[in-house]
Amino acid sequence: MARESGAYEGASRRQPVREPAARTYARALPVVPVRARGLTIEGADGRRYLDCVSGGGTLALGHNHPVVLEAIRAVLDSGAPLHVMDLTTPVEDAFVTELLRTLPPELAGHARVRFCPTGTDPVASAVSLVRAATGRSRVITVADEPFPDGLFPRDGEAGQEPPAGLLLEPVRSEAGVFPAADALVRHLRARTAEQAVPLVVDETGTGVGRTGAYWAFEHSGVTPDVLILAKAIGGSLPLAAVVHHEDLGEPGEPGDSDGAGAAGRPASPPAGGPGASGTGAFRGNQLALAAGAATLAHVREHRLSEHAAALGGRMLTRLRALAAEFACLGDVRGRGLMAGIELTAPDGTPGTPGTAARLAAAVRRECLRRGLIVDVTGPGANVVRLLPPLIVTEEQMSAVLDRLADAVRAVDRHRPDGTAAIRAGHGPR
Amino acid sequence: MARESGAYEGASRRQPVREPAARTYARALPVVPVRARGLTIEGADGRRYLDCVSGGGTLALGHNHPVVLEAIRAVLDSGAPLHVMDLTTPVEDAFVTELLRTLPPELAGHARVRFCPTGTDPVASAVSLVRAATGRSRVITVADEPFPDGLFPRDGEAGQEPPAGLLLEPVRSEAGVFPAADALVRHLRARTAEQAVPLVVDETGTGVGRTGAYWAFEHSGVTPDVLILAKAIGGSLPLAAVVHHEDLGEPGEPGDSDGAGAAGRPASPPAGGPGASGTGAFRGNQLALAAGAATLAHVREHRLSEHAAALGGRMLTRLRALAAEFACLGDVRGRGLMAGIELTAPDGTPGTPGTAARLAAAVRRECLRRGLIVDVTGPGANVVRLLPPLIVTEEQMSAVLDRLADAVRAVDRHRPDGTAAIRAGHGPR
Numbered sequence: 001m002a003r004e005s006g007a008y009e010g011a012s013r014r015q016p017v018r019e020p021a022a023r024t025y026a027r028a029l030p031v032v033p034v035r036a037r038g039l040t041i042e043g044a045d046g047r048r049y050l051d052c053v054s055g056g057g058t059l060a061l062g063h064n065h066p067v068v069l070e071a072i073r074a075v076l077d078s079g080a081p082l083h084v085m086d087l088t089t090p091v092e093d094a095f096v097t098e099l100l101r102t103l104p105p106e107l108a109g110h111a112r113v114r115f116c117p118t119g120t121d122p123v124a125s126a127v128s129l130v131r132a133a134t135g136r137s138r139v140i141t142v143a144d145e146p147f148p149d150g151l152f153p154r155d156g157e158a159g160q161e162p163p164a165g166l167l168l169e170p171v172r173s174e175a176g177v178f179p180a181a182d183a184l185v186r187h188l189r190a191r192t193a194e195q196a197v198p199l200v201v202d203e204t205g206t207g208v209g210r211t212g213a214y215w216a217f218e219h220s221g222v223t224p225d226v227l228i229l230a231k232a233i234g235g236s237l238p239l240a241a242v243v244h245h246e247d248l249g250e251p252g253e254p255g256d257s258d259g260a261g262a263a264g265r266p267a268s269p270p271a272g273g274p275g276a277s278g279t280g281a282f283r284g285n286q287l288a289l290a291a292g293a294a295t296l297a298h299v300r301e302h303r304l305s306e307h308a309a310a311l312g313g314r315m316l317t318r319l320r321a322l323a324a325e326f327a328c329l330g331d332v333r334g335r336g337l338m339a340g341i342e343l344t345a346p347d348g349t350p351g352t353p354g355t356a357a358r359l360a361a362a363v364r365r366e367c368l369r370r371g372l373i374v375d376v377t378g379p380g381a382n383v384v385r386l387l388p389p390l391i392v393t394e395e396q397m398s399a400v401l402d403r404l405a406d407a408v409r410a411v412d413r414h415r416p417d418g419t420a421a422i423r424a425g426h427g428p429r
Numbered sequence: 430m431a432r433e434s435g436a437y438e439g440a441s442r443r444q445p446v447r448e449p450a451a452r453t454y455a456r457a458l459p460v461v462p463v464r465a466r467g468l469t470i471e472g473a474d475g476r477r478y479l480d481c482v483s484g485g486g487t488l489a490l491g492h493n494h495p496v497v498l499e500a501i502r503a504v505l506d507s508g509a510p511l512h513v514m515d516l517t518t519p520v521e522d523a524f525v526t527e528l529l530r531t532l533p534p535e536l537a538g539h540a541r542v543r544f545c546p547t548g549t550d551p552v553a554s555a556v557s558l559v560r561a562a563t564g565r566s567r568v569i570t571v572a573d574e575p576f577p578d579g580l581f582p583r584d585g586e587a588g589q590e591p592p593a594g595l596l597l598e599p600v601r602s603e604a605g606v607f608p609a610a611d612a613l614v615r616h617l618r619a620r621t622a623e624q625a626v627p628l629v630v631d632e633t634g635t636g637v638g639r640t641g642a643y644w645a646f647e648h649s650g651v652t653p654d655v656l657i658l659a660k661a662i663g664g665s666l667p668l669a670a671v672v673h674h675e676d677l678g679e680p681g682e683p684g685d686s687d688g689a690g691a692a693g694r695p696a697s698p699p700a701g702g703p704g705a706s707g708t709g710a711f712r713g714n715q716l717a718l719a720a721g722a723a724t725l726a727h728v729r730e731h732r733l734s735e736h737a738a739a740l741g742g743r744m745l746t747r748l749r750a751l752a753a754e755f756a757c758l759g760d761v762r763g764r765g766l767m768a769g770i771e772l773t774a775p776d777g778t779p780g781t782p783g784t785a786a787r788l789a790a791a792v793r794r795e796c797l798r799r800g801l802i803v804d805v806t807g808p809g810a811n812v813v814r815l816l817p818p819l820i821v822t823e824e825q826m827s828a829v830l831d832r833l834a835d836a837v838r839a840v841d842r843h844r845p846d847g848t849a850a851i852r853a854g855h856g857p858r
Contacts, residue, residue, distance in 0.1 A: 032517050036510035044519070055512040063510045072505060072716075081465035081492045082665040083484040088461050090473070236511040238667055238714055285667055287501075287716065 028364060029373060036063030039389060039396050041373065049368070050400055052386045053375045057173070057338070060208045060232040060295055060304070062389035068235045071294035072287050082286050086115070091286045095293040099233070099243070102214050102300055104223050107245060116240040122228045123167070123202060126242045129226060130165030130198045133248040139200075141167040142180070142188070162195040165226070170216030170335075173205040176378030177333045177340025177385055185220035198225040198248060204240075205338070208232035209299045209390050212309030212336030219335075235291030304390040305336070311397055312336035315386070318401050326412050328359050337390060340383040356382035359411060366407035372400060457793060458802060465492030468818055468825050470802065478797070479829055481815045482804045486602070486767070489637045489661040489724055489733070491818035497664045500723035501716050511715050515544070520715045524722040528662070528672070531643050531729055533652050536674060545669040551657045552596070552631065555671045559594030559627045559655060562677040568629075570596040571609070571617070591624040594655070599645030599764075602634040605807030606762045606769025606814055614649035627654040627677060633669075634767070637661035638728045638819050641738030641765030648764075664720030733819040734765070740826055741765035744815070747830050755841045757788050766819060769812040785811035788840060795836035801829060 032044035039062050041049045051063065061068060075082070080091060092115075100108040114129075116122040127139050140163045166188060172178040192199045201224035206216035210232065213219050217227075225248060230240040299305065316334050319341055323329035330342035343359040360376045363384050367374045375385040388400060461473035468491050470478045480492065490497060504511070509520060521544075529537040543558075545551040556568050569592045595617060601607040621628045630653035635645035639661065642648050646656075654677060659669040728734065745763050748770055752758035759771035772788040789805045792813050796803045804814040817829060 029516060032519070033510045033513045034519060035508040036513070037508065041510060041513070053514060055514055058512055063512075064508060068511075069505055073502075076498055076501060079464040079466065079493060081462045081470060082497075083487055083492075084462050084465070084470070085482060085484055087458060090461070090463060237716065287666065 028361070028376070029368060031368070031373070038062040038065070039392055047371065049371050049373050050388075050396065050403070051373045052388045052400055053373050054387045054389050055236070056231065056375070057205050057210060057387045058231040058234070059236055060210065060299060060390050061235070062391050063236075065295075065298070065391070067294045067298045068291045071235070071290040072237075075286055075290045080286060084286075089286060089289075091289050091293075095289040095296075098293045098296045098300075099229075099241075102296060103227075103243070104218075106223050107227075107243070110246045111243050112246055112248075114242045114244070116230075116242060122204070122230055122240040122242050126200050126202075126226050126228050126244075127165070127167070129242065129244060129248060130200060133198065134164040134196075136161060136164040138163040139165045139167055142169070142172075162197050165198040165200050166192050167200045167202060168224075169202040169204075170206045170219070171211060171338055173338065173340075173385070174377055176342070176380075176383040177338060179211075179333060179335045182220035185217065185222055189220070189222035189224075198244075200224065200226040200228065202228040204228055204230040206335075208296060209305035209308050210336055210338055210387075212305055212312055214300065214305045216335070232295065233292045234288040235293075235295035237285070237288035237291050239285070239288040239292050299390060308336040308390050311392060311394065312338070315339055315388075315397060315401065319386075319404075322401075322405055322408060326408050328412050329408065334386075337386075337388050337392065339386045340377065341386075342378075343382045343384065356380060360384055362411045363404075363407050366410045367404060370403040370407055372403040372407070374404070457790070457805070458797060460797070460802070467491040467494070468821055476800065478800050478802050479817075479825065479832070480802045481817045481829055482802050483816045483818050484665070485660065485804070486634050486639060486816045487660040487663070488665055489639065489728060489819050490664070491820050492665075494664075494724075494727070494820070496723045496727045497720045500664070500719040501666075504715055504719045509715060513715075518715060518718075520718050520722075524718040524725075527722045527725045527729075528658075528670075531725060532656075532672070533647075535652050536656075536672070539675045540672050541675055541677075543671045543673070545659075545671065551633070551659055551669040551671050555629050555631075555655050555657050555673070556594070556596070558671065558673060558677060559629060562627065563593040563625075565590060565593040567592040568594045568596055571598070571601075591626050594627040594629050595621050596629045596631060597653075598631040598633075599635045599648070600640060600767055602767065602769075602814070603806055605771070605809075605812040606767060608640075608762060608764045611649035614646065614651055618649070618651035618653075627673075629653065629655040629657065631657040633657055633659040635764075637725060638734035638737050639765055639767055639816075641734055641741055643729065643734045645764070661724065662721045663717040664722075664724035666714070666717035666720050668714070668717040668721050728819060737765040737819050740821065740823065741767070744768055744817075744826060744830065748815075751830075751834055751837060755837055757841050758837065763815075766815075766817050766821065768815045769806065770815075771807075772811045772813065785809060789813055791840045792833075792836050795839045796833060799832040799836055801832040801836070803833070 031041065031047075031049060033041045034044050035042040036051070039050050039052075041051045041063065043049065051059075054060075054062070075091060080089065096113050099113065100111055103111065114125065116125050130139065131137055138161075168180065168185065168188060170180050170185065172180075189199055191197075199222070201215075201217045203215055203217070207227075207229055208214065210216070211219065215227070217224055225245045227243040228240075229243065233239050233241065312335065315337070316332060316339055319332045319334075319339055323332045323341065328343055330344035331340075332342070333340045343356045343363065345355040345359075357376075357380055360382045364374055364376050367384075375387065377383050377385045384404075386400070386404075388397065392400075460470065460476075460478060462470045463473050464471040465480070468479050468481075470480045470492065472478065480488075483489075483491070504520060509518065525542050528542065529540055532540065543554065545554050559568065560566055567590075597609065597614065597617060599609050599614065601609075618628055620626075628651070630644075630646045632644050632646070636656075636658055637643065639645070640648065644656070646653055654674045656672040657669075658672060662668050662670065741764065744766070745761060745768055748761045748763075748768055752761045752770065757772055759773035760769075761771070762769045772785045772792065774784045774788075786805075786809055789811045793803055793805050796813075804816065806812050806814045813833075815829070815833075817826065821829075
């Protein structure tokens, strides 16, 4: 959609000058996407790439899935308003109906859904909710890497008041793709239930089939009290919501005309800022609700979570075989179509800060040269992450893994630090 | 776009049960919009309303403007990806090109544009930016109501280090529609320039022609160092950005793969939360960029800011005449197509807390009965706000003001507190 002649060529030339600092993906991935479908992105230079970033896991059905485009066009053609603050619309009602279909009956039957305005983090909204519901303020998050065995409550904290809530991400994706053990999740659910502490599960990165279950909490068989939803639920467009059990109450304030939704106060007050409320105007925009409902339904009807479980399992097996082959590869973690491959220093340790990160960046670069887009994540920026869309085929997955293996081989051969490859004898991974 | 039979009827019945707390507009405005065009919303019950909320000022061109729909459809038809993290695209490039056309050359020629992910407030992003640029932390906001005469620096603060930035909203909309005097803005610009303090202007609610200038800061002839943009720039879809002078630097961190953009760290860290980064995936989604570029261009080409100035001026004149007629109406404030009408207690004072708010809610309710949708704002919820779209015609504006006058008359006649109307002799407004 070039609005001026030469826009395709000009875009990548101009962009680095105009907005260099805000761009991280743009810096690492010098691609100007002009067309995309499914797993494939076509750049302005005519090259085609297999996209395993998927908008950070947002694109459950890949790029421009027909059901998503159809849903968006249906809204446009219907003359429905695109934006009406938080007024109820049939589009939104259809989304909520579809969403509730995917949840366990014990939650769906007592669910409240709160769409979060852009500009207000649904995590902060959920935190406000449980604080208001319990009258307590401390919220525990499972933030250690990897997940600890016995987290809650901590030793030595006996006698302390129970927390307002326990926040759990079933796979800690940005932290380096650390899945929580099902037993740990069950343990945490049991302990929180005992003390009437709301269990908040953040399904932002894991929901809608990604991990091989529709919602990742299903693996452990528990039912959370609060769900944080974002990314894939918008079907390519921005949408975030908090779903919670009705028992947690309805603390919204009538005067809260622009705020956090959840607890009737802005969840992340900026520095006393005017305009803080500005971006709060969008609570569930209509195109995102339509695209999201279509995505939720398609994943459910086509059992794409089962496909993700099967294909994801084979992906992890192949990645582990690759890791056994190359010394620069360490731990391989993941669940379903969500995988992280840790890069390590030549001796198999994390090495000096930066060594592993440089290797990960080199793998990403070599992947890109081979027409494969992958992500790097983790606090040490040393984990290559694969998030292929749920519609990936066996053949496409083979192509992805072949290109990745080839890229790793190239990096292993030409170490940025000049050391030779060491294929055995390194420490435990 | 009913996805199931009976959705139209079911939506408003089901919604209050499912998500009562998060809904503020939905509670005050029991309308289920199914179609909308320009100023008009059609409800599921077949009734038609004149919409003077305009998505909180988001809909500069009203509902479903043809240029907006055309721009969205052009992206869909082109096969362009809807979401590619922050990768540069021709769609985004066209938006930035159009945006820079609307800015003063001294800013446009040295501008950096940072799109804000949903989930990260652009205000917080701008605050991070100036803090990083100056190495200082204190950010002054002009938050008193009404605007003080000599704000900066405060008396008695001599010798104190200058602040990291001064944040100014040209019309403090959510605070009750308080326009800043041009002389004050010029004074603040002069004082900030003297001390090399970045002037941050929040155009979230005022930008894109709303106040009778393309950007509200133009009224005073100053050029800010940082602009906060949201709402109207997305052309009905969610989009937020910070524009700043290149001299403020480029503090983005390479490792910041999901965060605030602006200063390389999450602008509003939630409570240690997993998934904090989750909603950071959307930085300028493609449909919003396309709809926004079309809106920016249409407002510029059709000089809609001049239309807003002319029609807005007449609106304020008529509202002031109305306020002189009814004791329950106090101050009338605004600029361009942005007006606030303060409700007061019967004696012309703000009265006991709640009195004026009940009157404002009553006016909103009576407006709705007459097919007019208006907003209530201000910390005391006692300011009726009118934000008609910029495409409102003289005839539509007359209809809006007639209905409003009729609603006020009804409220004045049947005071909720049972007192009779007092038409003269009350104190200064």
